[in-house]
Amino acid sequence: MVKIVVLLENTTESSELKCRHGLSLYAETETHKILFDMGPNALFLKNAEALGVDIADIDIAVISHGHVDHCGGLRYFLEKNQKAKIYIRPQALEAHYVKVLGIPFYVGIDRALLSADRFVFADDIHVIDDEITLFSNVTGQFPLPGSDGNLFVKRNGKLVPDDFCHEQNLMITPGDKRVLICGCAHAGIVNIARRAKTLVGNDPTTVIGGMHLYEPTKRRYESDSYIDSVAAALTEIKSSYYTCHCTGEKAYKKMKARLGARLTYLRTGLELRI
Secondary structure (H helix, E strand, C coil): CCEEEEEECCCECCCCCCCCCCCEEEEECCCCEEEECCCCCCHHHHHHHHCCCCHHHCCEEECCCCCHHHHCCHHHHHHHCCCCEEEECHHHHCEEEEEECCEEEECCCCHHHCCCCCEEECCCEEEEECCEEEEECCCCCCCCCHHHHHEEEEECCEEEECCCCCCEEEEECCCCCCEEECCCCCCCHHHHHHHHHHHHCCCCCEEEECCCCEECCCCEECCHHHHHHHHHHHHCCCCEEEECHHHCHHHHHHHHHHHHHHEEECCECCEEEC
16 A cells, blocks of 8 residues: 655645645655655655654655745754655756746755755666665656746756656556656656556556646746646546645646546645555
């Protein structure tokens, strides 16, 4: 059994829990207590306390990619937890930007927080143990979200389009469960799910995370045709889906019409037992 608790998301189940644009998930198995992303600030800590999750007990932390809405809470995690290894792609340390009205704004990680004894730089396929694997550098035939084009990385002093090699995904595979957790799925949720299948030999039983169908800086969704094509492709993958954050509620509703009970929206405070 895998327990998932949504510590932070754009929306909330309860007025007693704070929400903010970002993502933080807690995952628990018989052998691990995992934090996947840390939101933009300290709000995930306050919600964790209210939800009965002890951040000090986390033994594995994963940063899905180097954008502040997923790693901005790192400082506060380090203050509360003294033991967990923090798995991150080395490319997440690059300077990441988003353009708003053509002006670039820094949205990357605070590199001053990195300490060699706490951080593990993950490989393209990084096996932590027999039930925890990280994977990145996803490629595939399915078209990427158009909103990826608004994100950049600084290399050799120049802003270039982000290739998202800093993005990684988490597979949790206790027993016969195959739980895939994504941050924003910049590489495309269909491509990521298909890649997960090649790693574990079968479709994920559960897929959790954002699908990047909404661009908050422009307040713009992907086209209806693109959203429908994503939903159609996901119907062919034998998974249950839980989405949130950068998917956006409008896109969720469009996909729900095709995927039905296989698709659920995650809000802050929701708990899953898989």
